[in-house]
Amino acid sequence: MKARQASKIRQLGDALVTAGFLSLDQQAYALGLSRSTTWTILRGNHKNSGLSAAIIARMLRTPQLPPLVRATVFEYIEEKAAGAYGHSKVQRERFVSRLSIERVGPVPGSLAEYDGGKRRFGRAPRFGAHLPTNIE
Numbered sequence: 001m002k003a004r005q006a007s008k009i010r011q012l013g014d015a016l017v018t019a020g021f022l023s024l025d026q027q028a029y030a031l032g033l034s035r036s037t038t039w040t041i042l043r044g045n046h047k048n049s050g051l052s053a054a055i056i057a058r059m060l061r062t063p064q065l066p067p068l069v070r071a072t073v074f075e076y077i078e079e080k081a082a083g084a085y086g087h088s089k090v091q092r093e094r095f096v097s098r099l100s101i102e103r104v105g106p107v108p109g110s111l112a113e114y115d116g117g118k119r120r121f122g123r124a125p126r127f128g129a130h131l132p133t134n135i136e
Contacts, residue, residue: 027042031062053099
């Protein structure tokens with residue numbers, strides 16, 4: 001079961017490469033995570049419990065997340081919630097509750113701002129920087 005989970009997480013890295021995000025800096029930018037977190041996830045050094053709901057929510061909030069990577073993340077969520085990775089019912093319920101729509105926030109509908117990999121990639125954007133500030 002853990003091998004299946006590790007394989008799905010490796011698919012995230014493959015999807016990033018397919019989308020043109022080759023370097024660690026580019027991959028961190030695309031995922032909306034720090035370089036060290038991205039390195040840990042993509043190199044398989046993640047916890048035995050897999051990707052946390054908080055990390056997944058951060059990835060899904062980032063507007064530059066490529067559609068193929070987004071689809072892979074949703075597949076991971078479905079499989080983890082269904083128990084494919086061996087978690088107990090309590091662990092799965094906790095995971096799902098932490099991924100509520102309120103926590104994930106709005107999912108960007110367009111990647112129009114992404115310019116096909118020609119953008120200069122620096123540090124990952126500040127968490128929440130792309131969200132509107134005038135939410136009531």
